Amino acid sequence: MLTEDAFASLTKYWDNGMKEFFKVTDLKRVLEYRTEFPQVDTEEIPLLETVGRILAEDIVADVDLPDFPRAIVDGYALQGASTFGASEGNPAYLNVTGSIAMGESPELTIGPGEAVRIATGGMLPQGANGVVMIEHTEAIDDATIEAYRSIAPGQNMISIGEDIKKKSRVLMQGQMIRPQEAGLLAALGRQKVAVFQKPIIGIISTGDEIIPINETPNLGQIRDINSYTLTGLIHEAGAQAISFGIVRDDFETLLEKCKLALNQCDMILISGGSSVGTRDFTVDVLSALEDAKILVHGISISPGKPTILAKVQNKAFWGMPGHVVSSMIVFSRVVRPFVKHFSGQTHGQEKEHRLNAILTRNVASTQGRVDFIRVRLRQEEDKLCADPVLGKSGLISTMVFADGLVEIDINTEGLDKGTEVQVIPM
Amino acid sequence: MLTEDAFASLTKYWDNGMKEFFKVTDLKRVLEYRTEFPQVDTEEIPLLETVGRILAEDIVADVDLPDFPRAIVDGYALQGASTFGASEGNPAYLNVTGSIAMGESPELTIGPGEAVRIATGGMLPQGANGVVMIEHTEAIDDATIEAYRSIAPGQNMISIGEDIKKKSRVLMQGQMIRPQEAGLLAALGRQKVAVFQKPIIGIISTGDEIIPINETPNLGQIRDINSYTLTGLIHEAGAQAISFGIVRDDFETLLEKCKLALNQCDMILISGGSSVGTRDFTVDVLSALEDAKILVHGISISPGKPTILAKVQNKAFWGMPGHVVSSMIVFSRVVRPFVKHFSGQTHGQEKEHRLNAILTRNVASTQGRVDFIRVRLRQEEDKLCADPVLGKSGLISTMVFADGLVEIDINTEGLDKGTEVQVIPM
Numbered sequence: 001m002l003t004e005d006a007f008a009s010l011t012k013y014w015d016n017g018m019k020e021f022f023k024v025t026d027l028k029r030v031l032e033y034r035t036e037f038p039q040v041d042t043e044e045i046p047l048l049e050t051v052g053r054i055l056a057e058d059i060v061a062d063v064d065l066p067d068f069p070r071a072i073v074d075g076y077a078l079q080g081a082s083t084f085g086a087s088e089g090n091p092a093y094l095n096v097t098g099s100i101a102m103g104e105s106p107e108l109t110i111g112p113g114e115a116v117r118i119a120t121g122g123m124l125p126q127g128a129n130g131v132v133m134i135e136h137t138e139a140i141d142d143a144t145i146e147a148y149r150s151i152a153p154g155q156n157m158i159s160i161g162e163d164i165k166k167k168s169r170v171l172m173q174g175q176m177i178r179p180q181e182a183g184l185l186a187a188l189g190r191q192k193v194a195v196f197q198k199p200i201i202g203i204i205s206t207g208d209e210i211i212p213i214n215e216t217p218n219l220g221q222i223r224d225i226n227s228y229t230l231t232g233l234i235h236e237a238g239a240q241a242i243s244f245g246i247v248r249d250d251f252e253t254l255l256e257k258c259k260l261a262l263n264q265c266d267m268i269l270i271s272g273g274s275s276v277g278t279r280d281f282t283v284d285v286l287s288a289l290e291d292a293k294i295l296v297h298g299i300s301i302s303p304g305k306p307t308i309l310a311k312v313q314n315k316a317f318w319g320m321p322g323h324v325v326s327s328m329i330v331f332s333r334v335v336r337p338f339v340k341h342f343s344g345q346t347h348g349q350e351k352e353h354r355l356n357a358i359l360t361r362n363v364a365s366t367q368g369r370v371d372f373i374r375v376r377l378r379q380e381e382d383k384l385c386a387d388p389v390l391g392k393s394g395l396i397s398t399m400v401f402a403d404g405l406v407e408i409d410i411n412t413e414g415l416d417k418g419t420e421v422q423v424i425p426m
Numbered sequence: 427m428l429t430e431d432a433f434a435s436l437t438k439y440w441d442n443g444m445k446e447f448f449k450v451t452d453l454k455r456v457l458e459y460r461t462e463f464p465q466v467d468t469e470e471i472p473l474l475e476t477v478g479r480i481l482a483e484d485i486v487a488d489v490d491l492p493d494f495p496r497a498i499v500d501g502y503a504l505q506g507a508s509t510f511g512a513s514e515g516n517p518a519y520l521n522v523t524g525s526i527a528m529g530e531s532p533e534l535t536i537g538p539g540e541a542v543r544i545a546t547g548g549m550l551p552q553g554a555n556g557v558v559m560i561e562h563t564e565a566i567d568d569a570t571i572e573a574y575r576s577i578a579p580g581q582n583m584i585s586i587g588e589d590i591k592k593k594s595r596v597l598m599q600g601q602m603i604r605p606q607e608a609g610l611l612a613a614l615g616r617q618k619v620a621v622f623q624k625p626i627i628g629i630i631s632t633g634d635e636i637i638p639i640n641e642t643p644n645l646g647q648i649r650d651i652n653s654y655t656l657t658g659l660i661h662e663a664g665a666q667a668i669s670f671g672i673v674r675d676d677f678e679t680l681l682e683k684c685k686l687a688l689n690q691c692d693m694i695l696i697s698g699g700s701s702v703g704t705r706d707f708t709v710d711v712l713s714a715l716e717d718a719k720i721l722v723h724g725i726s727i728s729p730g731k732p733t734i735l736a737k738v739q740n741k742a743f744w745g746m747p748g749h750v751v752s753s754m755i756v757f758s759r760v761v762r763p764f765v766k767h768f769s770g771q772t773h774g775q776e777k778e779h780r781l782n783a784i785l786t787r788n789v790a791s792t793q794g795r796v797d798f799i800r801v802r803l804r805q806e807e808d809k810l811c812a813d814p815v816l817g818k819s820g821l822i823s824t825m826v827f828a829d830g831l832v833e834i835d836i837n838t839e840g841l842d843k844g845t846e847v848q849v850i851p852m
Binding site for chain 2: 070220
């Protein structure tokens with residue numbers, strides 16, 4: 001946009017000289033603002049839908065798992081002592097007194113020198129404390145076997161509570177549910193689980209040059225790319241996206257749209273231009289909302305400096321940069337941690353996956369800000385190479401070509417070719 | 427299970443001695459069987475739903491992106507030549523002849539020594555080939571500025587086609603759509619996109635000792651964990667899961683259930699026991715289906731050896747191991763690549779994310795098979811440590827504690843403490 005208002009802002013900015021540059025906030029400080037915002041409410045959902053969601057309750061086992069001793073091989077349940085010293089040359093002889101039916105509690109009892117047939121998953125009878133594998137036995141007749149191995153108590157079986165002990169806290173609120181956590185909840189018979197709701201994140205596109213994707217742009221117009229990249233990133237972050245469409249650069253219209261979004265969302269992204277006029281305009285609109293406080297007006301990162309964060313009635317409003325690459329990087333490195341916070345995810349956040357790779361070119365950087373370099377990964381024999389992707393931050397093609405980002409911290413002037421770097425997948 | 431049939435199998439197996447062990451198939455060979463199966467059909471879906479899906483068409487740009495020259499900074503559009511040699515001490519003087527409205531094609535033309543105000547995203551007028559940033563100018567009066575930088579042609583702007591060239595193939599069939607690919611499709615005005623359907627994967631649980639999770643197990647019974655871990659893994663792999671419930675170990679019942687699943691699914695997982703009886707029973711049932719061929723009867727991996735793969739009427743039927751850890755690992759390392767193949771994903775598969783970490787204990791392994799070791803990741807100062815997670819493959823708690831797997835290849839006897847390993851996240 002560059003309406004009369006915008007021109008006024010641009011001029012005001014120009015009159016202020018370079019002062020704006022000194023107001024930017026450190027990335028670290030920006031991320032600390034997370035704690036100013038509340039977590040979303042919780043809900044109970046069916047177990048089958050929980051994978052990827054954040055647990056909203058501590059889970060304490062109400063039973064031992066397993067609650068009976070189980071065989072984990074096919075063979076013969078017995079008293080380990082009956083086999084002590086047994087070997088190929090000196091087998092132990094055992095009387096086979098029966099067999100175990102699956103899913104039932106055996107009524108027979110095992111004494112010294114006795115064995116019963118058992119399959120994987122079967123319940124060990126009273127008196128038995130181990131299982132000899134069928135491969136390590138030979139049948140002499142219908143009622144007698146030779147065993148060629150010495151079986152220690154507890155061998156080839158799972159004891160009561162060996163998996164999970166009754167009354168132990170097995171999962172914690174704030175943990176993401178993976179398939180294995182869903183399996184554990186199934187083992188405990190949990191058909192419904194309390195999880196945090198998916199945060200609802202609104203997207204408001206602004207800019208007089210932006211048109212919906214179903215329209216054909218005139219010269220000077222471009223289609224609304226950022227709504228689509230941001231929606232994808234929001235979904236990947238485990239949240240829901242609502243698009244509020246494209247708003248003309250008009251104060252009242254944007255103000256009304258912000259109020260509407262405030263009612264429906266936990267967080268709102270205003271995807272606007274990167275021009276100073278647009279930024280100031282966004283700040284003016286946000287400031288006009290009730291109970292609003294501008295927390296951040298520029299971040300010392302590149303790309304992504306022209307990012308605004310406001311707290312409005314306990315909700316986070318972001319003024320996102322307009323360049324598509326900047327917008328994606330700001331979402332990934334700045335907004336996403338806030339989404340995780342809103343989502344209730346308090347455990348395991350530190351385990352973000354980064355891939356070690358060798359940088360294949362020198363990369364320059366500026367001290368005093370965090371730089372994010374796009375890279376493309378390439379396997380070369382047994383090492384992973386990260387080729388820097390050059391190109392302006394307005395080019396979506398560079399993100400399509402890239403596989404991830406390399407972060408260059410605030411105190412580093414650049415990275416040399418051959419440096420081992422950690423790549424954040426994108 | 428250990429019905430009469432199972433006992434018969436167990437005995438038959440025992441009679442065969444150790445022969446079964448020599449029939450196992452190499453992991454590499456198992457994965458090659460993927461190409462025996464067809465890909466799923468394609469469908470057209472709205473762009474907003476495409477992230478995570480596999481593209482089923484090549485995308486060729488029908489326009490240049492951008493199709494007009496755009497400013498990427500706030501400042502003045504001009505002819506670069508008008509500023510050549512300009513510096514702080516020797517500014518260039520320019521006549522400001524107007525300003526550019528956003529989203530419109532400017533009618534004015536720039537000549538030598540002329541400049542127009544332009545904001546980020548604005549269209550450069552005829553004659554202009556660069557933009558000087560407002561920070562590098564000073565207004566002398568309403569119609570004149572000083573510029574302190576020499577602007578090269580193309581500087582601070584995006585030229586026509588600089589992002590995407592018309593007629594270039596920008597995306598390929600078989601590629602996964604990430605947020606940035608969705609953004610590119612938006613830029614091209616694609617409201618609907620052809621993608622591969624999500625494969626439908628059926629789960630049939632077998633075992634007389636298995637009960638639904640809403641029931642309270644008697645002694646000897648356990649709840650159906652594997653249906654839940656597998657459903658989660660299926661969803662994570664981008665497919666749909668259908669549960670066919672728990673089937674008693676009865677030939678006719680399982681056969682009928684398999685026929686039902688065959689009609690509704692692209693792939694079927696029979697989650698059964700690891701006992702030899704169960705395995706042989708599963709093989710017998712699969713062999714009884716029309717047009718069935720058993721491709722794999724055991725894989726040289728640990729855990730997960732007792733895994734069966736059959737091809738039935740162009741669909742893949744798996745006999746999954748019963749131990750929960752084995753079942754999850756087999757899905758992740760063996761079944762998932764088949765899911766990707768069914769899904770049409772032919773590009774980017776090689777870019778599986780593995781995390782470099784330092785192994786903190788010696789780990790033993792057996793030559794002649796691929797071992798998968800569970801590990802828990804821990805950040806220690808600036809290095810990532812992988813602590814091996816010990817415990818039997820029937821213990822779900824070990825997977826809850828673990829963050830990933832380390833693969834020990836077929837020719838390696840073990841790994842020493844301190845080795846740098848690559849962790850497959852799970």
